[in-house]
Amino acid sequence: MTKRFRSVAAAIAIGGLSVAALAGCSSDAAAPADGTVTIEIGDRPTADRPEDRAYFDERVAAFEKANPDIDLQPVETGYDASTFQALAAGGSLPDVMSVPLTEPQGLIKRNQAADITDALESEGLLDALNPTILALTKNSDDRVFAIPTNAYSFGLVYNRDLFAQAGLDPENPPKTWDEVREAAKKISDATDAAGFSVLTTANTGGWQFTGMTYSFGGTVENEDGSKATFDDAPSTDALELLQTMRWDDGTLPENTLYDVQSQGQDFAAGKIGMILGASDSYYNVVQNLKLPAEQFGIGGMPQSGGTQGTLSGGTVQIVNPNASDAEKTAAVKWVEFFYLQRFLDEDTAVEDARASSEAGSVTGLPGLPVVNADQYSEYFTWIADYINVPSANFTPYLEASADIPIVPEPVNNAQEVYGALDTVVQTVLTDKGADIPALLSTAQSDVQSRLSR
Structure with missing residues (x-):
């Protein structure tokens, strides 16, 4: 395992690769007489990313060497919402590929993903996965239809130095929205x-507003994505909080048109005390924008009226619904090898962490794990000598995340929903007299x- 694992596997895990090859899957082919199982694996990096492509191919060769009875056929097919259904209807999905964490429930209902419970159990992987995230991949009979490989959840990112200057405890960030309001004023x-x-802006306002709605106990869509559900008290309460903080308390910036980069720049410059984000916000504000690492803090997503939920996203791997049992097992083996091995094998974990640290990359960043808590803790024990982030500063986030339910992003047209809600948030922050119920109704x-x- 080399340092390339982190960048390539993470890039693939985002699930944003475009569909560039529509080769038919191998599931219907007869098994070779020699007993070799052949599966088609999606998400091969395209030729315009030569280093990533070369790394991916190296891992394929290493897997085949370790598993001589499995033949991998890499293709560039990756998840694209505009073409996925056509591929599925035409039988052209690879045997295994990445899809967003929003998709499994819809895929299960449409019979577009294989039941891989038995294959996970036979490979000893089922119990190693984070049960909270795994629950999002199950049907009502507790059968599993996808393997989580990447996940995040919202939390409260804060500047520990500004907390200290304001007389706040950097080790104990706000846990409720009332406490956020009080801390912001200080x-x-x-x-x-x-x-x-x-x-x-750029759909991020609606994205974070959705996360706030979850934390107030609401939703923006019903479970199957057929109905908008944010014209109610939780969404209203979330917007009224922002309205009060902006116009009565004066604790929000005068700049109301923030995207991730511009907000990150002001946060890194010490111009903002608290923002919403996941633990990987560290990459942007510390590694890229040079906030001193010791000033980075993160707690759980603030809640209102009890423990409600936090928005979660990520990536899972699905297996073609037509796959044979042997092909399902081969697919599970590949997913474990490429995406999860560093969490499950000490030698791989140490080699990856050493290479990452020596390359000056962020190493040992805590976050929402796709493996269970015990396995995740053991992973950090393995790589302890190479961790180069202030791990203790993530403790409030990890402790809170253990108790706050994760809620997936909207399942239907999420980006369009977020775009529509951008305008609502912008209006509340620019118009002191904004009529929140009317905005939400429209x-x-x-x-x-x-x-x-």
Whole structure:
């Protein structure tokens, strides 16, 4: 295992590779007389990413060497919402490929993913996975239809130095939205920084507003994505909080048009005390934008009215529904080898961490794990000598995340929903007299028309 694992596997795990090859899957082919199982694996990096492609091919060769009875046929087919259904209907899905964490429930209902429970059990992988995330891949009979390989959940990212200047405890960040409001006022009063900020543009405003709605106990779509559901108290309460903090408390920035990069720049410059983000926000604000690492803090997603939930996203691997038992087992073996081995094998973990650390890359960043808590803890024990992030600063996030339910992103047209909600958030932050119920009612009608298409 080399340092390439982290960058390539992470890039593939995002699930954003375009469909560039439509070769038919191998599932219907007769098994060779020699007993070799042949499966088609998706997500091979395209030729315009030569280093990533070469690494992927190296891992394929290494897997085949370790598993001489399995023949892998890599293809560039990756998840694309605009073409996935056509591929599925035409029988052209690879035997294994990445899809977003939003998709498994819909795939299960449409019989577009294989039941891989038995293969996971036979490979000893089922109990190694994070049961909370795994639950999002199961049907009502507790059968598993996908393997989580990448996950995140919202939390409260904060500047520990600004907390100290405001008399707040950096080891004990706010756990409720009332506490966020109080902390924001203290930061704004004691420093030149805005206490809190949210994203508002490029669909990110709707994305974070969805996360806030979850934390107030609401949703923006029903379970099957057929109905918009945010014209109610939780969404109203979330917007009223932002309205109050912006216009009454004066704790939000004057700049109301933030995307991830511009907000990250102001946060890294000490101009904002708290933002919403996942643990991988560390890459942007510390590694890229040079916030001193010791100033980075993250807690759990603030909650309102009890423990409600936090928005979660990520990537899972699905297996073609027509796959034979032997092909399912081969697919599970490949997923474990390429995506999960560093969490499950000490030698692989140490080699990967050593290479990453020596290359100056972020190593040992905590987050929402796809493996179970015991396995994740053991992984960090293995790589302890190579961790180069302030691990203790992530403790509030990890402790809170163990108790807060994760809620997946909207399953139907999520990006369009987020775009419609961008406008709502922007209006509340720019118009002191914004009529929140009217804004939500209009947006709900707009979103419902998109969901009904």
